[in-house]
Amino acid sequence: xxxxxxxxxxxxxxxxxxxxxxxxxxxxxxxxxxxxxxxxxxxxxxxxxxxxxxxxxxxxxxxxxxxxxxxxxxxxxxxxxxxxxxxxxxxxxxxxxx
Numbered sequence: 001x002x003x004x005x006x007x008x009x010x011x012x013x014x015x016x017x018x019x020x021x022x023x024x025x026x027x028x029x030x031x032x033x034x035x036x037x038x039x040x041x042x043x044x045x046x047x048x049x050x051x052x053x054x055x056x057x058x059x060x061x062x063x064x065x066x067x068x069x070x071x072x073x074x075x076x077x078x079x080x081x082x083x084x085x086x087x088x089x090x091x092x093x094x095x096x097x098x
Contacts, residue, residue: 007061017064021071036060
């Protein structure tokens with residue numbers, strides 16, 4: 001396993017990754033600036049709560065890569081759980097003669 005964070009992604013790819021994860025991404029356009037802002041909002045009952053993180057390109061890349069990996073792993077776990085559940089239901093129907 002490597003510890004290198006790929007922060008060489010083209011800005012368009014970084015924006016697409018952020019949007020795919022449900023975030024908006026903005027950056028400071030000054031020539032030597034390295035300030036990136038991830039933002040989103042969540043519903044907390046009747047209130048919408050804005051969430052924002054400001055960091056370097058490297059920290060934003062690390063977060064997005066980790067977040068997308070977590071989402072993929074969670075999706076795989078849920079798919080495995082659903083498949084196992086379906087197999088259990090089919091097995092029990094067979095045992096009950098249904």
